[in-house]
Amino acid sequence: MPGGGHCPDCGSTELVEDSHYSQSQLVCSDCGCVVTEGVLTTTFSDEGNLREVTYSRSTGENDQVSRSQQRGLRRVRDLCRVLQLPSTFEDTAVAYYQQAYRHSGIRAARLQKKEVLVGCCVLITCRQHNWPLTMGTVCALLYADLDVFSGTYMQIVKLLGLDVPSLCLADLVKTYCSSFRLFQASPSVPPKYVEDKEKMLSRTLQLVELADETWLVTGRHPLPVITAATFLAWQSLQPSHRLTCSLARFCKLANVDLPYPASSRLQELLSVLLRMAERLAWLQVLKLDKRSVVKHIGDLLQHRHTLVRKAFRDGTAEMEAGEKELRERCQGPEQGKEEVASSSLDLPEGKRPASPTPLLPPCMLKPPKRICPPPPVSTVTGDENISDSEIEQYLRTPQEIKDFEKAQAARQAARSVSNPP
Amino acid sequence: PGTTPLYPSPMTPMTPITPATPASESSGIVPQLQNIVSTVNLGCKLDLKTIALRARNAEYNPKRFAAVIMRIREPRTTALIFSSGKMVCTGAKSEEQSRLAARKYARVVQKLGFPAKFLDFKIQNMVGSCDVKFPIRLEGLVLTHQQFSSYEPELFPGLIYRMIKPRIVLLIFVSGKVVLTGAKVRAEIYEAFENIYPILK
Numbered sequence: 001m002p003g004g005g006h007c008p009d010c011g012s013t014e015l016v017e018d019s020h021y022s023q024s025q026l027v028c029s030d031c032g033c034v035v036t037e038g039v040l041t042t043t044f045s046d047e048g049n050l051r052e053v054t055y056s057r058s059t060g061e062n063d064q065v066s067r068s069q070q071r072g073l074r075r076v077r078d079l080c081r082v083l084q085l086p087s088t089f090e091d092t093a094v095a096y097y098q099q100a101y102r103h104s105g106i107r108a109a110r111l112q113k114k115e116v117l118v119g120c121c122v123l124i125t126c127r128q129h130n131w132p133l134t135m136g137t138v139c140a141l142l143y144a145d146l147d148v149f150s151g152t153y154m155q156i157v158k159l160l161g162l163d164v165p166s167l168c169l170a171d172l173v174k175t176y177c178s179s180f181r182l183f184q185a186s187p188s189v190p191p192k193y194v195e196d197k198e199k200m201l202s203r204t205l206q207l208v209e210l211a212d213e214t215w216l217v218t219g220r221h222p223l224p225v226i227t228a229a230t231f232l233a234w235q236s237l238q239p240s241h242r243l244t245c246s247l248a249r250f251c252k253l254a255n256v257d258l259p260y261p262a263s264s265r266l267q268e269l270l271s272v273l274l275r276m277a278e279r280l281a282w283l284q285v286l287k288l289d290k291r292s293v294v295k296h297i298g299d300l301l302q303h304r305h306t307l308v309r310k311a312f313r314d315g316t317a318e319m320e321a322g323e324k325e326l327r328e329r330c331q332g333p334e335q336g337k338e339e340v341a342s343s344s345l346d347l348p349e350g351k352r353p354a355s356p357t358p359l360l361p362p363c364m365l366k367p368p369k370r371i372c373p374p375p376p377v378s379t380v381t382g383d384e385n386i387s388d389s390e391i392e393q394y395l396r397t398p399q400e401i402k403d404f405e406k407a408q409a410a411r412q413a414a415r416s417v418s419n420p421p
Numbered sequence: 422p423g424t425t426p427l428y429p430s431p432m433t434p435m436t437p438i439t440p441a442t443p444a445s446e447s448s449g450i451v452p453q454l455q456n457i458v459s460t461v462n463l464g465c466k467l468d469l470k471t472i473a474l475r476a477r478n479a480e481y482n483p484k485r486f487a488a489v490i491m492r493i494r495e496p497r498t499t500a501l502i503f504s505s506g507k508m509v510c511t512g513a514k515s516e517e518q519s520r521l522a523a524r525k526y527a528r529v530v531q532k533l534g535f536p537a538k539f540l541d542f543k544i545q546n547m548v549g550s551c552d553v554k555f556p557i558r559l560e561g562l563v564l565t566h567q568q569f570s571s572y573e574p575e576l577f578p579g580l581i582y583r584m585i586k587p588r589i590v591l592l593i594f595v596s597g598k599v600v601l602t603g604a605k606v607r608a609e610i611y612e613a614f615e616n617i618y619p620i621l622k
Contacts, residue, residue: 382520
């Protein structure tokens with residue numbers, strides 16, 4: 001800075017002119033000491049050029065941010081920090097919260113809803129950056145009810161017209177699996193139960209992909225499928241020592257909550273694996289069940305694409321696939337390689353199991369709970385005559401009215417006796 | 422020889438102009454109406470306590486809800502009757518049945534001693550459902566039709582599709598079952614289904 005200016009504190013010559021609110025000051029850029037405060041009084045001609053500074057501008061706040069909104073914005077930042085999100089996420093989530101607050105319906109909402117809105121903004125930000133945060137986690141952190149969260153979430157997505165991508169399954173598998181406390185021995189985890197993280201992750205991912213392909217994921221909560229897949233992956237990596245461990249015990253020693261549908265997902269996944277095993281020549285002879293199939297999960301996953309194609313049929317595609325195969329066979333030896341490989345896995349014609357089961361979601365495979373008869377065709381016009389007798393069946397007789405009134409009075413009396421005023 | 426004649430000879434008939442199959446094939450599935458909600462104005466103030474006392478098929482808990490809940494057996498419906506004289510009728514399976522039911526409720530109220538009329542009857546909402554009989558990859562549908570779809574398996578197993586024309590909301594499930602709602606007339610349900618069927622296939 002030219003001129004003979006020295007900082008009285010540190011002696012530096014690096015003085016800068018900084019205008020603090022509407023007053024200009026000379027500040028040392030090294031130690032921050034305020035050297036001069038500028039002119040407090042002005043001449044008459046200077047005053048004509050000055051502009052009035054409003055209170056809200058002089059305090060540095062651009063908008064009139066209500067206390068409620070300020071609290072909400074603080075909560076958004078707190079939540080981002082608790083979740084250890086990157087700093088850019090914080091700014092996006094805060095922006096969404098401010099955007100939401102511009103709507104009168106949100107400004108006038110109950111505190112419970114505003115609290116849940118904090119979670120919604122953070123969740124939307126995470127989804128848009130493919131950060132696998134589940135609604136369950138957010139609700140647990142906010143001590144919020146999922147129903148309340150759900151309503152506010154759907155409302156805010158519609159209100160702000162946002163495009164929120166789906167939860168990324170592969171990323172969720174990675175973060176969720178990493179949270180299982182199984183990668184080091186501890187007092188609760190015996191050495192035979194300790195597993196290599198990468199091996200477990202890779203196998204879990206393959207099992208989740210298999211579940212997705214065989215309709216076990218669509219329409220269902222994603223987490224229980226991953227819990228079941230993690231359990232099977234872990235068991236199959238050392239079946240001799242781990243087959244005796246149940247799903248519940250596994251979750252307990254891994255220090256992870258067991259979601260209720262996980263047992264059902266586990267059974268469904270085992271059924272799929274059993275169907276695939278029926279198509280593998282050296283497993284067919286072993287007559288596997290849901291326990292023993294776990295030992296062969298490695299093999300089944302290795303050939304999963306071929307096995308799924310063979311074990312399940314798709315109703316409409318079946319005929320087309322059959323025709324395509326015939327045409328390909330006529331084409332020549334190029335197809336031979338894949339066919340040889342697949343036929344070596346397969347049994348000779350005579351010993352193949354019964355026709356493959358259809359590849360359908362479990363809800364379509366279960367028999368319907370009750371058969372609804374088709375409703376009879378209605379010939380009602382709406383203008384029919386209404387008979388008096390039909391209406392009178394809905395009216396009380398004078399005697400009934402008297403009885404009802406007596407009963408009501410008696411109940412009233414009984415109430416006043418038991419609750420004296 | 423070498424050039425084709427401008428007009429075909431009488432021996433070769435002209436090919437028909439209209440195609441044998443129509444350009445857009447209909448699905449062949451007709452959605453079934455499941456619920457009709459209608460409103461009507463009985464045109465007079467009502468004393469709900471009296472109605473609850475004198476009618477067999479009425480229920481009234483003023484602390485819980487400020488209306489009488491009345492039911493009739495045929496057509497099997499439920500009505501909410503308010504002290505202002507306005508009434509909501511739900512549960513009918515067709516527009517005609519809803520109107521007949523509303524007329525019967527009005528008649529009951531008349532017989533209870535009120536000068537009930539039957540003004541401004543209007544169908545407010547129609548709900549239909551059907552089954553396409555094949556499974557649907559909801560995660561794929563939400564990607565290709567993102568601007569109309571909302572699929573959150575953490576909250577609800579179905580995909581919510583908000584169609585713009587006609588303005589109908591569809592709930593699409595993995596099993597292939599579809600629920601359509603928000604219609605004021607039956608044709609909107611049919612049109613919405615014909616619009617969604619090629620998207621689902």
